[in-house]
Amino acid sequence: MRPMTKKNKIAAVAMSAALVAVGGGTAYAYWSTTGAGNGSAVASSGNNTVVLHSTFADGIAPGEIRAVTYTADNSNTSSTVVGSLAASVATSDPTNCLASWFTVDASNTPTTVLAKTTGTTVGTGTLTFTDTAANQDACKTATITVNVTSK
Known part of the structure; x- marks a missing residue:
């Protein structure tokens, strides 16, 4: 070396x-x-169907008020939020038992409904049967339905 x-x-x-x-x-x-780059994915939200229900006690008579409970069923694989509720009344005898004799409201705050759940309470309200001077006997046998939608 x-x-x-x-x-x-x-x-x-x-x-x-x-x-x-x-x-x-x-x-x-x-x-x-x-670095830089991009990517994409397709979101799957199931069938996007959340079924809303309304329940109240039977036997409402003119001048009475019933508490209404609104619930949701979510069959999707992901959670969803139920926003503001809007309710309306229908009767099985719309000619003689007028829907206009009833008022209904719905109050809620946006509620998360978990995936694959049923019966999640999403709001409450009241159903009022207004006592008028008209004969309201037809409502004794009519079915009163509270329809509810979410915005």
Whole structure:
């Protein structure tokens, strides 16, 4: 082996410094790297059907009020939110038992209905049977339905 001359030592140190600088620059570039890209996915929300129900006690008579409970069934594989509710009344005898004799309301705050659940309470309200001067006997045998939708 040959002895190292001063010129060779200086060259070796310079070469080592150059390798460290290049290696350090690579490491610096690795840690400070940035990138860009894109991707996409299709969201599956099941059949998008949430079934809303309304329930109240039987036997309402003119001048009475019944509490109404609104519930939701979610057969989807993901949770959903039921927003504001809107309710209306229908009767099985719309000619003689007028829907206009009834008022109904619905109050709620947006409610999350978990996936694959039934009977989640989403709101409440009241059903009022207004006592009028008209003969309301037809309502004794009529079915009163509270329809509910969500916005």
